[in-house]
Amino acid sequence: GAGVSQSPRYKVAKRGQDVALRCDPISGHVSLFWYQQALGQGPEFLTYFQNEAQLDKSGLPSDRFFAERPEGSVSTLKIQRTQQEDSAVYLCASSFRWQETQYFGPGTRLLVL
């Protein structure tokens, strides 16, 4: 079956622009996670959904970051008024249930100029 897909794969934004990153999890997966991976670093947790409920957003770095999953499947990570420090790869992962193996998408590479 299809894995986790993310779009766009690459995004270049001017500082101050808003961006929206999309994640399509594996069909039937209840849990969905967003991670941010800065250059040369490991991924860092941003937020977690169980179905449509956002149960943990402790990793979101500022109130410019917002995530949603309104119907419990596709999720969107939105970054408002992008800053250069937002440049990173944003990874989405899904799992059948919480505490089970997370399967990662290819990521969206965001470059803020």
Place this chain on the structure above:
Amino acid sequence: AQSVTQPDIHITVSEGASLELRCNYSYGATPYLFWYVQSPGQGLQLLLKYFSGDTLVQGIKGFEAEFKRSQSSFNLRKPSVHWSDAAEYFCAVGRTGTASKLTFGTGTRLQVTL
């Protein structure tokens, strides 16, 4: 808070040689432990995981890892490395009992010489 340390930033091995990548974790209870591999421009692929039971875990592509509670370690091993194993390797820990957001190490870049 949980944390993961991968002390080796970069490792170079010859093709056919054995490999061991080190991972140490900090967590107050029995952790969930993972090794992921990331090729350039790709997402993370799960190599293996430890939840409970046998402390020697077998994974894909001929990799294995051993959970040693006394040393808080979960080192990844492969007896004979192939050139296609060149990639970035990440160790991660998840918490038990709650939604398992993962905490990753900073990664070890593996270079394989022919």
